[in-house]
Amino acid sequence: MPSPRSSRERRTGSGSSRLEFLSLVSQRSPGAPDSPSRRKEPGSSAAAPLPEEDCMKLNPSFLGIALSSLLAIDLWASKRLGVCAGEGSAWGSARPLMKVIEISGHGIPWLLGTFYGLCQSDSSAAREVLLNLLFALLLDLVLVAVVKGLVKRPRPTHNKMDMFVTISVDKYSFPSGHATRAALVCRFILRHLVLAVPLRVLVVLWALIVSVSRVMLGRHNMTDVLFGLLLGYALYSVVEHCWLSPLSAPALFALWSH
Numbered sequence: 001m002p003s004p005r006s007s008r009e010r011r012t013g014s015g016s017s018r019l020e021f022l023s024l025v026s027q028r029s030p031g032a033p034d035s036p037s038r039r040k041e042p043g044s045s046a047a048a049p050l051p052e053e054d055c056m057k058l059n060p061s062f063l064g065i066a067l068s069s070l071l072a073i074d075l076w077a078s079k080r081l082g083v084c085a086g087e088g089s090a091w092g093s094a095r096p097l098m099k100v101i102e103i104s105g106h107g108i109p110w111l112l113g114t115f116y117g118l119c120q121s122d123s124s125a126a127r128e129v130l131l132n133l134l135f136a137l138l139l140d141l142v143l144v145a146v147v148k149g150l151v152k153r154p155r156p157t158h159n160k161m162d163m164f165v166t167i168s169v170d171k172y173s174f175p176s177g178h179a180t181r182a183a184l185v186c187r188f189i190l191r192h193l194v195l196a197v198p199l200r201v202l203v204v205l206w207a208l209i210v211s212v213s214r215v216m217l218g219r220h221n222m223t224d225v226l227f228g229l230l231l232g233y234a235l236y237s238v239v240e241h242c243w244l245s246p247l248s249a250p251a252l253f254a255l256w257s258h
């Protein structure tokens with residue numbers, strides 16, 4: 001009886017898995033279905049080699065296993081932490097409070113508030129800071145929409161889609177827009193507002209609570225929120241790098257000078 005190794009060598013003429021795949025294609029009759037029952041020839045002891053895509057599923061890389069395990073842990077833990085996902089959930093009575101926290105990190109109040117402040121500000125220093133905050137908030141909205149549209153990760157199945165004003169890409173969950181905004185605004189405020197230490201601590205706490213509440217409300221998986229925080233943190237550095245000033249953008253500042 002031929003050994004599996006020698007029969008493979010006869011079929012391919014070499015030990016390379018790429019050549020095995022090519023020889024399988026050349027042996028198969030055109031239009032023949034790719035069913036497992038056809039792969040093993042009757043009377044032959046050695047099974048025909050599997051197509052490449054099946055081999056990849058059977059022998060995933062270390063990175064593939066690590067990523068699938070991380071995603072499985074993420075889904076499992078996020079579901080367990082989604083304790084305010086519905087009125088009937090373990091902490092369902094805290095859901096209204098979580099929704100207030102959700103609105104505190106929503107784009108609309110931040111955009112409207114910044115715009116209002118900009119119209120009301122009478123010092124050029126305040127105008128400069130608020131104009132840059134407006135720019136940062138808009139940049140954040142665009143970036144999150146692009147990443148959500150590219151990744152297209154659905155929201156957790158236990159999420160109720162009853163969010164305050166959303167746009168089309170908000171049906172996707174990666175990354176959390178609230179988390180990016182929380183991290184971005186937190187860094188921005190800490191850098192540009194002169195605040196007493198207790199207030200600085202409150203700002204950081206607010207950003208953390210907004211982020212944690214995304215998972216508790218069932219809106220996001222943990223990885224959406226963690227990536228969102230990293231993205232918002234990094235985005236602040238971009239805003240700082242592209243800082244708008246009366247020198248770099250005189251036309252923009254002329255619009256707001258009274």
Ligand SMILES: CC(C)=CCC/C(C)=C/COP(=O)(O)O
Nearest residue numbers: 107108165166175176177178179
């Ligand atoms: C309509 C505007 C101006 C902003 C949408 C804000 C929003 C609903 C973001 C989604 O946040 P999550 O990704 O954290 O759920």
